Amino acid sequence: MHPVRILVVEDERTLAQVLESALRADGYDVVRAPTGEDGFFRATAEAFDLVLLDLMLPGRNGLEILQALRQRQVDTPVLILTARDGIDDRVHGLDVGADDYLVKPFALPELLARIRALLRRGRPAEIGQLKAADLELDMMARRVTRGGRHVDLTTREFELLAYLLRHQGHVVSREMLAHDVWKEPRRATPIDNVIDVQVARLRRKVDAEGRLRLIHTVRGVGFVLREGEP
Amino acid sequence: MNLPWAATSIRVRLIGWYALVLTVMMVVYAAATFVAVRHEFLEQLDERLHDEFEAAEGRLTRTADGRMTWSAEERHHGEGEATIYEVWSASGEQIHRSGAAAPLPPAALAATSSSYRYETVVANGERWRSLAAPVAIGGHNVVLRVSRSEERVRQELSEVLIVLVLGLPLVVALAGVGGYLLAGRALAPIDHLATEATRITAERLHERLKVPNQHDEIGRLTAVINGTIGRLESSFDQLRRFTADSSHELRTPLAVVRNIGEAAVAERRSADEYQEAIGSMLEEVDRMSTLVDTLLRLSHGDAGTIRLRREPADLGELARDVVASLSVLAEERQQTIVCEITSGVVISVDRLVIREAVTNVLDNAIKYSPHGATITIGVERHGDLASVTTSDEGPGIPDEHRERIFHRFFRLDEARSRDAGGTGLGLAIAKWAVETHRGRISVHARPGGGSEFRIELPVESS
Numbered sequence: 001m002h003p004v005r006i007l008v009v010e011d012e013r014t015l016a017q018v019l020e021s022a023l024r025a026d027g028y029d030v031v032r033a034p035t036g037e038d039g040f041f042r043a044t045a046e047a048f049d050l051v052l053l054d055l056m057l058p059g060r061n062g063l064e065i066l067q068a069l070r071q072r073q074v075d076t077p078v079l080i081l082t083a084r085d086g087i088d089d090r091v092h093g094l095d096v097g098a099d100d101y102l103v104k105p106f107a108l109p110e111l112l113a114r115i116r117a118l119l120r121r122g123r124p125a126e127i128g129q130l131k132a133a134d135l136e137l138d139m140m141a142r143r144v145t146r147g148g149r150h151v152d153l154t155t156r157e158f159e160l161l162a163y164l165l166r167h168q169g170h171v172v173s174r175e176m177l178a179h180d181v182w183k184e185p186r187r188a189t190p191i192d193n194v195i196d197v198q199v200a201r202l203r204r205k206v207d208a209e210g211r212l213r214l215i216h217t218v219r220g221v222g223f224v225l226r227e228g229e230p
Numbered sequence: 231m232n233l234p235w236a237a238t239s240i241r242v243r244l245i246g247w248y249a250l251v252l253t254v255m256m257v258v259y260a261a262a263t264f265v266a267v268r269h270e271f272l273e274q275l276d277e278r279l280h281d282e283f284e285a286a287e288g289r290l291t292r293t294a295d296g297r298m299t300w301s302a303e304e305r306h307h308g309e310g311e312a313t314i315y316e317v318w319s320a321s322g323e324q325i326h327r328s329g330a331a332a333p334l335p336p337a338a339l340a341a342t343s344s345s346y347r348y349e350t351v352v353a354n355g356e357r358w359r360s361l362a363a364p365v366a367i368g369g370h371n372v373v374l375r376v377s378r379s380e381e382r383v384r385q386e387l388s389e390v391l392i393v394l395v396l397g398l399p400l401v402v403a404l405a406g407v408g409g410y411l412l413a414g415r416a417l418a419p420i421d422h423l424a425t426e427a428t429r430i431t432a433e434r435l436h437e438r439l440k441v442p443n444q445h446d447e448i449g450r451l452t453a454v455i456n457g458t459i460g461r462l463e464s465s466f467d468q469l470r471r472f473t474a475d476s477s478h479e480l481r482t483p484l485a486v487v488r489n490i491g492e493a494a495v496a497e498r499r500s501a502d503e504y505q506e507a508i509g510s511m512l513e514e515v516d517r518m519s520t521l522v523d524t525l526l527r528l529s530h531g532d533a534g535t536i537r538l539r540r541e542p543a544d545l546g547e548l549a550r551d552v553v554a555s556l557s558v559l560a561e562e563r564q565q566t567i568v569c570e571i572t573s574g575v576v577i578s579v580d581r582l583v584i585r586e587a588v589t590n591v592l593d594n595a596i597k598y599s600p601h602g603a604t605i606t607i608g609v610e611r612h613g614d615l616a617s618v619t620t621s622d623e624g625p626g627i628p629d630e631h632r633e634r635i636f637h638r639f640f641r642l643d644e645a646r647s648r649d650a651g652g653t654g655l656g657l658a659i660a661k662w663a664v665e666t667h668r669g670r671i672s673v674h675a676r677p678g679g680g681s682e683f684r685i686e687l688p689v690e691s692s
Contacts, residue, residue, distance in 0.1 A: 105515075105519055182555065184555075185582055186582075186586070187520070188520075188524075188586065188589070188590075189520065189593070189653060189656065190556060190559070190589050190590065190592075190593035190656075191555070191589075193559055193593075194555060194556060194558055194559060197558045197559060197562055198558055201558070218509070219505075219506070219509025219510070219512070219513065220508065220509040220510065220511065220512025220513040220515070220516060221509070221512055
């Protein structure tokens with residue numbers, strides 16, 4: 001299997017560099033395009049698995065490029081990055097053929113999660129068993145065991161654990177939890193506090209005395225479920 | 231097409247109307263005067279004719295040969311040529327004629343008629359007024375006619391007319407000038423007011439216009455303008471404070487990020503220490519992002535660019551939903567949340583916006599109530615108002631802060647709420663959310679201590 005290739009069309013150098021190094025760290029092959037023309041040229045000439053497209057570019061803006069790509073039947077998944085937080089922009093971007101969008105400033109874990117989701121698309125969702133070390137979660141039976149012993153969880157705790165397990169090894173931000181687990185349209189301080197409390201409780205139940213710690217807090221970023229130290 | 235007219239000053243328009251009305255009144259007055267004077271003059275002429283007629287009747291005698299003559303020395307009677315006396319026989323012949331001037335047309339009076347008859351006759355282009363009546367002189371029935379020229383009367387009348395016609399524009403002009411000056415005096419305070427008001431700019435909103443006399447129109451206008459300036463001033467103050475506070479709130483995390491970074495690179499450290507430093511910086515950045523998001527939303531709200539997606543929502547369900555999501559926070563503090571919810575309070579609102587308001591208020595109640603406290607959330611309907619109330623066992627809010635607690639960045643306890651991760655905008659957001667639904671949010675002291683926050687929303691029939 002060839003490494004996944006991602007085209008990053010971003011004019012701001014610092015951000016482009018950060019994105020490149022974060023994506024490479026996750027095992028992706030990255031090509032950078034500093035202008036809209038360059039991005040369009042590469043996207044039509046080479047094969048990519050995904051395109052990260054900034055909307056505000058010098059020369060041709062992201063929406064125009066996206067439109068042109070779709071007209072040429074280039075159906076590579078496109079994730080839009082925009083600083084504009086207007087609902088119209090989003091809807092317009094999705095209308096023109098974007099697959100997803102993220103509003104700047106975004107958290108890297110979230111970007112990585114969205115990329116994973118886009119790349120996974122089309123493949124059947126893994127349901128059933130989720131595992132990490134001696135932790136097992138059965139989606140169908142809604143049952144959790146640690147080292148064979150049953151762990152009693154509330155509904156919310158179960159969903160939270162399932163989410164962490166699904167993103168095993170990847171950091172999830174509070175933003176992602178608020179949106180995907182709590183179904184809150186907007187992250188706000190009260191929800192942040194709720195998330196912190198719930199994660200602490202979950203950790204108390206799952207990582208009980210004497211067990212290997214699985215749920216870690218990554219300060220300033222979010223949480224990660226992984227075997228061994230983060 | 232009255233643009234040129236509308237473009238002139240009030241003063242000129244005032245005078246225009248004034249002159250027009252005055253002219254109409256003066257014309258009517260002059261016409262009435264002329265008619266009255268003319269009537270009076272002609273009446274006098276007729277009276278005089280009558281007097282002379284009677285005098286002539288007494289002095290006229292009949293001679294033996296059937297001629298008429300005046301009794302002796304009174305023949306010319308002083309009046310001279312101005313009066314013409316004529317005597318006509320019953321058959322229509324002129325028997326006697328005295329006085330100057332041209333002959334008049336024959337009197338068409340039937341001798342048998344007994345009444346006095348006044349008429350105006352024209353002879354050689356001159357108008358004569360005459361009085362004719364049958365009289366018996368020495369046993370004979372004759373007709374006596376006395377005539378006087380109308381020319382003098384007409385002369386006088388035309389003089390009166392000239393005075394009136396020439397005087398009218400003069401009076402109007404004089405009144406116009408006087409009115410213009412008076413209007414200028416009356417309107418001068420308005421010009422002054424305009425000049426003064428121009429002086430008051432955004433930078434000088436603390437200034438007020440002087441009220442010369444608070445009881446007259448200008449005084450009231452000045453008071454109204456002062457009121458507007460006052461409201462502007464308080465909006466500007468609020469805006470200024472908000473801008474200053476926002477900058478301050480953003481500077482604090484920025485300073486923290488900077489200092490942590492500076493300290494971290496000052497000397498070589500272990501990977502763990504770097505990770506710790508970067509983590510702290512990210513936390514601050516996160517805080518800043520939340521703050522900027524919230525500020526942006528508030529400014530969208532201020533600008534009125536947030537469109538509400540109203541749909542019928544059960545307030546009780548919404549409250550229970552909020553309680554469910556925040557209950558872990560209360561549990562951590564061994565607090566109990568009691569729901570006193572009337573079911574079926576359904577109103578048309580933007581669910582997410584109202585939910586956020588209720589969340590912020592309940593979060594506040596949890597944060598400020600002590601461990602083990604009981605927090606009550608109630609949903610009720612009173613007539614046209616639906617209300618959500620939260621009662622806490624917190625320290626309560628001093629009277630003087632009741633209103634300010636909803637202001638942006640207002641914190642009762644600076645250190646404490648910052649530690650709790652608050653942005654100082656929670657209640658401001660709640661206030662905006664409620665007011666954009668044309669509702670009201672208020673805080674009251676509870677008799678037993680603590681506060682009660684009350685959100686009231688109008689139940690609309692739609």
